[in-house]
Amino acid sequence: MAKNTYRQPTSPAPSRANEPRPARNQPRPAAEPAREPRRAEAKAAPKAPRKPLKLPSVSLGNAFGFLRDRRFQLFLGFFFLLTSIYLTIAFVSFLFTGHADQSVVESLGSTPTKEAGQESGNWLGLLGAMLAQLLIHKGFGVAAFAVIPIVFFLGYKIVFRRAELSLSYVLALCLFTMGWLSLLLGYVVLTIEAPDADPALAHSLDFLSGGIGYEAALWLDSLIGWGTVLLLAFMLISFVVYFFNVTTLNLGRGKLGDEDLIFALEAQSQNAEAAIQNFNAVVAAEEDEEEEADPAPQMTLRRVGPVATPAPQPVAAAAEPEPEEDEAEVPAISSGSINSPAPAFGAAAAAVPLAVASTASSALASASGTMAAAGAAATSAAAGPSFSFETPTDPEPVAALPARVPTPLSMADLADDDALLPAPAPREPEATSHTPALQIDTKPGELDPAAGADMARIADDDEDMETMPAVNYDPTLDLSRYQYPTLELLNDYGVAKAQVSKEELEANKDRIVETLGHYGINIASIKATIGPTVTLYEIVPDAGVRISKIKSLEDDIALSLAALGIRIIAPIPGKGTIGIEVPNTKKEMVSIRSVFATEKFANTEMDLPIAFGRTITNEVFVVDLAKMPHLLMAGATGQGKSVGLNVILASLLYKRHPATLKFVLVDPKKVELSIFNKIERHFLAKLPDTEEAIITDTKKVVNTLNSLCMEMDKRYDLLKDAGCRNLKEYNRKFIERRLNPKKGHRFMPFIVLVIDELADLMMTAGKEVETPIARLAQLARAIGIHLIVATQRPSVNVITGIIKANFPCRISFKVTSKIDSRTILDAGGADQLVGQGDMLISQGSDIIRVQCAFIDTPEVDRLCDYIGEQQGYPDAYLLPEVVGESGGGSGDAEDFDPSSRDSMFEEAARVIVTHQQGSTSLLQRRLKLGYNRAGRLIDQLEHFGIVGPFEGSKAREVLIPDEGSLEQLLNSLPK
Ligand SMILES: Nc1ncnc2c1ncn2[C@@H]1O[C@H](COP(=O)(O)OP(=O)(O)OP(=O)(O)O)[C@@H](O)[C@H]1O
Numbered sequence: 024m025a026k027n028t029y030r031q032p033t034s035p036a037p038s039r040a041n042e043p044r045p046a047r048n049q050p051r052p053a054a055e056p057a058r059e060p061r062r063a064e065a066k067a068a069p070k071a072p073r074k075p076l077k078l079p080s081v082s083l084g085n086a087f088g089f090l091r092d093r094r095f096q097l098f099l100g101f102f103f104l105l106t107s108i109y110l111t112i113a114f115v116s117f118l119f120t121g122h123a124d125q126s127v128v129e130s131l132g133s134t135p136t137k138e139a140g141q142e143s144g145n146w147l148g149l150l151g152a153m154l155a156q157l158l159i160h161k162g163f164g165v166a167a168f169a170v171i172p173i174v175f176f177l178g179y180k181i182v183f184r185r186a187e188l189s190l191s192y193v194l195a196l197c198l199f200t201m202g203w204l205s206l207l208l209g210y211v212v213l214t215i216e217a218p219d220a221d222p223a224l225a226h227s228l229d230f231l232s233g234g235i236g237y238e239a240a241l242w243l244d245s246l247i248g249w250g251t252v253l254l255l256a257f258m259l260i261s262f263v264v265y266f267f268n269v270t271t272l273n274l275g276r277g278k279l280g281d282e283d284l285i286f287a288l289e290a291q292s293q294n295a296e297a298a299i300q301n302f303n304a305v306v307a308a309e310e311d312e313e314e315e316a317d318p319a320p321q322m323t324l325r326r327v328g329p330v331a332t333p334a335p336q337p338v339a340a341a342a343e344p345e346p347e348e349d350e351a352e353v354p355a356i357s358s359g360s361i362n363s364p365a366p367a368f369g370a371a372a373a374a375v376p377l378a379v380a381s382t383a384s385s386a387l388a389s390a391s392g393t394m395a396a397a398g399a400a401a402t403s404a405a406a407g408p409s410f411s412f413e414t415p416t417d418p419e420p421v422a423a424l425p426a427r428v429p430t431p432l433s434m435a436d437l438a439d440d441d442a443l444l445p446a447p448a449p450r451e452p453e454a455t456s457h458t459p460a461l462q463i464d465t466k467p468g469e470l471d472p473a474a475g476a477d478m479a480r481i482a483d484d485d486e487d488m489e490t491m492p493a494v495n496y497d498p499t500l501d502l503s504r505y506q507y508p509t510l511e512l513l514n515d516y517g518v519a520k521a522q523v524s525k526e527e528l529e530a531n532k533d534r535i536v537e538t539l540g541h542y543g544i545n546i547a548s549i550k551a552t553i554g555p556t557v558t559l560y561e562i563v564p565d566a567g568v569r570i571s572k573i574k575s576l577e578d579d580i581a582l583s584l585a586a587l588g589i590r591i592i593a594p595i596p597g598k599g600t601i602g603i604e605v606p607n608t609k610k611e612m613v614s615i616r617s618v619f620a621t622e623k624f625a626n627t628e629m630d631l632p633i634a635f636g637r638t639i640t641n642e643v644f645v646v647d648l649a650k651m652p653h654l655l656m657a658g659a660t661g662q663g664k665s666v667g668l669n670v671i672l673a674s675l676l677y678k679r680h681p682a683t684l685k686f687v688l689v690d691p692k693k694v695e696l697s698i699f700n701k702i703e704r705h706f707l708a709k710l711p712d713t714e715e716a717i718i719t720d721t722k723k724v725v726n727t728l729n730s731l732c733m734e735m736d737k738r739y740d741l742l743k744d745a746g747c748r749n750l751k752e753y754n755r756k757f758i759e760r761r762l763n764p765k766k767g768h769r770f771m772p773f774i775v776l777v778i779d780e781l782a783d784l785m786m787t788a789g790k791e792v793e794t795p796i797a798r799l800a801q802l803a804r805a806i807g808i809h810l811i812v813a814t815q816r817p818s819v820n821v822i823t824g825i826i827k828a829n830f831p832c833r834i835s836f837k838v839t840s841k842i843d844s845r846t847i848l849d850a851g852g853a854d855q856l857v858g859q860g861d862m863l864i865s866q867g868s869d870i871i872r873v874q875c876a877f878i879d880t881p882e883v884d885r886l887c888d889y890i891g892e893q894q895g896y897p898d899a900y901l902l903p904e905v906v907g908e909s910g911g912g913s914g915d916a917e918d919f920d921p922s923s924r925d926s927m928f929e930e931a932a933r934v935i936v937t938h939q940q941g942s943t944s945l946l947q948r949r950l951k952l953g954y955n956r957a958g959r960l961i962d963q964l965e966h967f968g969i970v971g972p973f974e975g976s977k978a979r980e981v982l983i984p985d986e987g988s989l990e991q992l993l994n995s996l997p998k
Contacts, residue, residue, distance in 0.1 A: 103178030205236030658836025
């Protein structure tokens with residue numbers, strides 16, 4: 024580089040100059056080992072100047088010092104930029120005025136310049152006409168347009184000190200294009216200009232090839248005749264091969280090579296990371312195959328920069344970057360000659376062989392296409408000398424919500440030969456499949472081919488897991504373009520203002536002090552903390568005052584403060600103070616947007632983060648459902664339970680990818696959760712063969728719960744097989760490809776079961792729901808199934824002992840009585856809440872008061888629309904099928920509702936009458952039923968007089984003697 028030329032003399036020269044030089048013929052000292060390497064170095068290095076280079080160095084430096092002057096560089100740069108514009112206009116104008124101007128320019132010697140200028144028709148005057156005449160007419164014809172990018176590029180590079188391409192790249196490409204195209208057009212013009220051709224036509228075609236192109240073509244034609252065409256083709260191929268460093272041709276395969284296909288598909292799927300992986304695999308494979316020393320250094324694309332981001336991000340793949348200053352200093356003059364490809368060009372060139380190989384069978388057309396492709400690839404390169412795969416259509420997801428998404432190291436290609444197979448067509452999801460990853464949306468145009476290839480390969484993988492490559496599986500790949508919801512979907516209520524005035528604070532304080540004084544309790548100090556709903560007054564009583572005394576005065580204090588919702592916390596856990604919470608006269612609404620926008624939620628590392636709202640000290644309250652691990656929620660009607668559930672669901676929707684979380688929604692009230700129907704194909708799970716994912720029919724709930732129990736058992740089996748203790752460990756192992764899908768292993772999303780009204784279910788199905796709920800609550804924690812159960816009637820027959828025991832984390836909105844509060848929280852206080860999202864959260868011994876965030880129905884609507892409108896899975900996530908039992912049975916005769924006969928009632932009756940044996944186990948065996956259901960059938964048969972009453976260990980008496988009588992009876996029953 025020129026810069027080095029100028030610098031070189033200054034550094035080593037002076038020191039050398041001071042060294043005493045040995046006389047020419049003087050023998051060298053025999054032993055001087057340390058000098059040997061230096062001699063070798065000196066030999067290899069360019070010959071050192073004999074004399075000190077002080078003079079030339081100084082003079083050169085001075086002479087060209089202005090080149091480093093930034094002002095001069097800018098002057099030069101803008102000159103080139105404007106020249107490129109000037110040339111463009113002059114050249115375009117030439118296409119229209121060129122013929123007329125020809126005589127003007129040629130007569131220039133004899134005509135005064137001013138007159139000639141006036142006659143010239145070029146839009147840019149005489150100079151424009153002269154330049155165009157010189158470069159187009161006399162030079163290279165229309166191919167002379169290729170000069171413009173060179174001039175523009177020079178200017179751009181000097182002014183902006185950066186460019187995606189190297190100068191040598193642009194020069195080589197443009198100069199070749201100019202020469203080659205000019206020659207080609209020259210030959211075309213020559214062919215058209217047959218002796219008998221119309222001279223006007225021939226004349227009008229002159230400008231196409233220009234003088235040089237025409238003369239060269241003429242010369243070649245006389246030398247090799249029509250071999251010129253072959254020579255032109257050969258020139259183009261040679262250029263492409265050398266310029267783009269083509270080393271592989273896939274002629275045998277005809278169309279796209281497999282590697283190319285994978286590469287193209289991956290690039291298309293915008294999975295740059297996968298493309299890089301594959302590209303490197305392909306390059307490695309080629310190297311192995313060929314075992315040829317490649318003259319050009321092989322390029323390895325690698326990832327730079329962090330990639331763990333909320334959604335697919337542009338991933339840069341860079342060759343070794345050129346030092347920035349080399350680029351910046353003396354940029355234009357340094358690369359006068361065409362050197363070996365600069366890194367940017369190298370990277371582009373490395374990408375090109377695939378494209379070239381793919382179309383090599385149609386040499387000329389493909390080669391020019393390749394050049395265009397290479398140009399495009401290089402143009403889209405990342406800033407600086409690196410090369411990148413951009414993901415052009417995917418906008419950045421909300422910066423404020425960097426959800427935790429597995430690093431998109433996602434391509435499941437095996438590093439062995441499998442990786443070179445073309446991506447197979449995506450498979451139809453199996454009916455019984457519960458793995459979302461296997462479900463690929465086949466909507467035209469939306470299919471993610473890389474994902475299809477990925478999963479198909481996993482499924483086909485017969486290999487021992489030892490041979491699995493170290494490329495991680497990415498469960499999110501099926502919906503790799505999924506965009507996390509943005510904060511813009513939520514209402515912006517602005518910054519909340521403090522709602523409590525100083526006067527209000529003072530007045531409350533005085534009243535507290537006064538009231539306590541009436542009861543002989545003196546206060547040492549009092550401090551107020553203003554929360555969104557209540558203000559907490561922390562009291563330090565005088566020494567000797569018993570805490571229980573203050574607590575017993577709770578009602579009296581509340582009365583004297585004349586406000587509802589006074590809660591006394593005596594003492595505040597972890598502090599030696601007593602807390603009195605007094606509701607604010609003006610409540611502050613905590614908007615969900617303000618909570619989601621906090622760093623605490625946005626940067627959380629939790630698995631299932633829920634941002635409930637703000638605590639009394641205005642801190643954002645975020646909890647991890649995965650750690651809770653289940654949640655029981657109570658609250659009288661209209662106190663904010665539904666809003667609370669929406670807040671929970673929205674929190675999870677904002678932070679999880681559809682591949683990693685599924686909801687099972689049970690909504691006996693039928694209207695509360697129906698809004699979430701839109702995200703069925705993204706986030707909901709359901710039983711196979713059911714229409715609606717949201718369960719509103721209480722009978723179906725039992726099946727769903729049983730199905731979840733089956734899923735739980737299956738998951739436990741898989742965990743046991745994998746030697747993992749919990750879901751996180753298991754999934755990590757699966758992602759690292761240490762578990763074989765052939766052995767049933769699969770990526771398992773979290774499943775969150777939400778029951779909006781437990782009371783309804785307990786009334787209609789009793790034990791049938793209680794047992795699986797308790798079972799799930801007891802066991803499901805480790806395998807990623809979490810329960811959120813809400814009820815407005817926290818009475819003991821709804822929240823039974825067994826349910827309560829398995830839900831250590833409970834939330835209560837305002838309830839109507841102290842008893843209800845005790846039932847849900849094991850403590851009072853929930854009855855004194857102020858409503859509208861004011862809630863208490865009990866996690867073991869601690870009870871925290873939180874103002875639940877507010878999310879309005881239109882906001883939930885927008886959120887669901889935003890998710891629902893994106894590409895989803897073909898169906899909801901399918902839970903295991905529950906065979907046989909459609910309703911189950913409690914076995915309690917008093918629970919039986921005669922109007923709802925079991926669908927197998929008639930069959931059961933026939934079995935009993937045929938065998939004349941009224942036994943439950945007979946039904947179980949014959950009809951393959953569970954004990955509960957068979958028991959319930961027997962109760963129904965008893966009700967309709969088919970079998971007699973329970974007789975202890977003996978089978979029941981069968982009251983219908985034969986099948987004929989039975990049919991008569993059955994026909995007489997109401998349908
Ligand atoms: N966090 C909150 N902040 C402010 N207002 C709230 C909040 N939660 C609820 N509200 C107010 O209370 C009203 C009732 O809330 P919500 O519908 O959630 O009650 P609910 O307990 O589900 O009642 P139901 O059981 O009858 O469905 C809301 O319409 C809203 O006006």
